[in-house]
Amino acid sequence: MIILKAMSIDLNNISDSSLQYISSYLQRFMPFTIEDVKGLIQYCEIRKFDKRIEIVKEGEIDNYLNMVLKGLVRKFVKVKGKETILQLATEGHVIHSEISYLTRTPSQVILETLEPTTMVSINHKKMEEALASFPKGERLGRLIMSGMFVKKDERRYWLLSKSTRQRFIDYLDRNPHMLQRVPQKYLASYLNITSETFSRFKHLIRETTSNEIVNFPDK
Amino acid sequence: MFVVTKFYLAPMITGIFNFLNQHTTVTEAEFQFLMTKTAIHNFNKKDKITEIAEVENRIFYIGKGLVRKFFYRDDEEVITQFVKEGSLISSTASFFSRKPSQYIIEAIEPTTAFSINYDELESIYALGNKWEKIGRIITTHFLLQQEILLMDNIRLTVKERFKKFMNENPDLVQRVPQKQLASYLNIKQETFSRMKHLMYDKSLKTA
Numbered sequence: 105m106i107i108l109k110a111m112s113i114d115l116n117n118i119s120d121s122s123l124q125y126i127s128s129y130l131q132r133f134m135p136f137t138i139e140d141v142k143g144l145i146q147y148c149e150i151r152k153f154d155k156r157i158e159i160v161k162e163g164e165i166d167n168y169l170n171m172v173l174k175g176l177v178r179k180f181v182k183v184k185g186k187e188t189i190l191q192l193a194t195e196g197h198v199i200h201s202e203i204s205y206l207t208r209t210p211s212q213v214i215l216e217t218l219e220p221t222t223m224v225s226i227n228h229k230k231m232e233e234a235l236a237s238f239p240k241g242e243r244l245g246r247l248i249m250s251g252m253f254v255k256k257d258e259r260r261y262w263l264l265s266k267s268t269r270q271r272f273i274d275y276l277d278r279n280p281h282m283l284q285r286v287p288q289k290y291l292a293s294y295l296n297i298t299s300e301t302f303s304r305f306k307h308l309i310r311e312t313t314s315n316e317i318v319n320f321p322d323k
Numbered sequence: 324m325f326v327v328t329k330f331y332l333a334p335m336i337t338g339i340f341n342f343l344n345q346h347t348t349v350t351e352a353e354f355q356f357l358m359t360k361t362a363i364h365n366f367n368k369k370d371k372i373t374e375i376a377e378v379e380n381r382i383f384y385i386g387k388g389l390v391r392k393f394f395y396r397d398d399e400e401v402i403t404q405f406v407k408e409g410s411l412i413s414s415t416a417s418f419f420s421r422k423p424s425q426y427i428i429e430a431i432e433p434t435t436a437f438s439i440n441y442d443e444l445e446s447i448y449a450l451g452n453k454w455e456k457i458g459r460i461i462t463t464h465f466l467l468q469q470e471i472l473l474m475d476n477i478r479l480t481v482k483e484r485f486k487k488f489m490n491e492n493p494d495l496v497q498r499v500p501q502k503q504l505a506s507y508l509n510i511k512q513e514t515f516s517r518m519k520h521l522m523y524d525k526s527l528k529t530a
Binding site: 181183202203206212213235242243246250251252253254256258260 | 415
C-alpha cells in the first residue's frame with residue numbers, strides 16, 4: 105500500500121476549518137462541540153493517498169474506519185472478473201469495508217481512491233480505546249452505526265423499487281457534480297444501469313433545454 | 324422485577340437472555356430491568372405488525388412464530404426478510420430515522436413477540452454507557468446482517484443463494500408458502516420448484 109502521508113494528528117497543527125468540518129459532520133448525530141472534536145481526534149489520524157490507490161485490497165483485513173475530508177473513494181466487489189460498485193464516497197462520507205472491519209475477517213470488497221484523497225481515519229484498536237474512554241464514544245458509535253444502516257437501507261430500497269430512469273434522474277439531481285468526477289461506467293455500475301442505457305439517458309438530458317425532462321423514455 | 328405469569332413464556336424469555344449474551348454481555352440484574360420495559364404481543368396469522376407509512380416505534384424479539392417483511396413494487400410484493408423465533412425484527416431504518424416505514428411486517432404464523440419501544444429505549448440509553456454499549460452492539464448486529472445479505476446477493480449465483488438459504492433454514496421450506504420463498508430469493512416460482520427437486524433428489528442419492 106502506498107500512503108503518501110500518514111500522520112498522527114497534532115492539535116496545534118490542525119486548522120480550525122477542519123475541526124469545524126468534523127464537528128458539523130458529527131452534529132448530525134448528536135450535540136458535538138469543537139472541544140469534543142479535539143478530544144476525539146486524538147484517537148484518529150490523517151491519511152493522504154494519491155489517486156488510483158487500493159487502500160483496502162480483497163482478502164486483507166480492513167483496519168480503518170474513514171471519513172473523506174477531500175477526494176473520492178470507490179468501494180467495489182469483483183465477482184468473476186466483473187466489478188460492482190457499492191459506494192462512491194466524497195467529502196463528508198464515511199467509508200470502510202464494514203464486515204471486515206467489524207468482524208476482523210478478510211475483506212470481500214476493495215476500496216480504491218479515484219482522486220488524490222485525504223481522510224480522517226480511526227483504526228480498530230484506537231476505536232476500541234475511544235469507545236471505552238471517550239465520554240461520548242459509545243453513543244456516537246451507536247448513532248453512526250444506525251445512520252449507516254439507514255443509508256444502506258434507503259439505497260437498497262431505492263435500487264429495488266425505482267426504475268432505471270428514475271434512479272438516473274434521482275442520482276444526478278442530488279449529485280450533479282459526479283458526472284465530472286467519476287468515469288461514466290462507474291456511475292452506471294453504482295446505479296445498476298448498463299453503460300449503454302446510461303449514455304442514452306445522458307444524451308437525452310443534454311438535448312433537453314429546459315430543466316424539466318420531457319418525454320423521457322422508461323427503459 | 325419482571326414476573327413471568329404465564330408458564331409458556333419462560334423459555335422465550337430465556338431465549339432473549341441468551342440472544343443478548345451471544346452478542347454482548349448482559350447480567351441477570353440488567354436483564355430483569357430490561358424486561359420490565361418490554362411488552363408482550365400475540366399476533367394472528369396475517370396480522371400486520373408494522374404498516375407502510377407508519378413510523379416504526381418498536382423492535383421485536385420473536386419468541387415463537389414467523390413473520391415476513393416486504394414492500395410493494397407497483398402491485399408486486401417484494402419480500403426482504405423472514406424472521407422466526409430467536410431473532411429480532413423491526414422496520415429498522417424507520418425505527419432509527421423516525422421516518423415513515425417503507426416496509427410492512429406481517430405474521431406468517433401465530434406469533435408471540437416481545438417489544439421495546441423507542442422512547443423506553445432512549446430512556447434506557449440515558450442511564451449510562453453500559454446501555455449505550457449494548458445498543459451499539461445490537462445496532463452493529465443489524466448492520467452486519469444487512470451487509471452480509473447484500474454481499475450474498477451480489478456474490479452468489481441464484482443456485483448458490485438457494486442452497487445457502489435452504490441449508491441455513493431447512494424448516495422454512497415447510498413453513499413459508501413457496502411463492503413467498505421465491506419472491507425472497509428473487510426467482511420465479513417455477514425455478515424455485517425445479518431447484519428444490521434437484522436439491523432433494525441429490526441429497527437422497529448422497530444419503
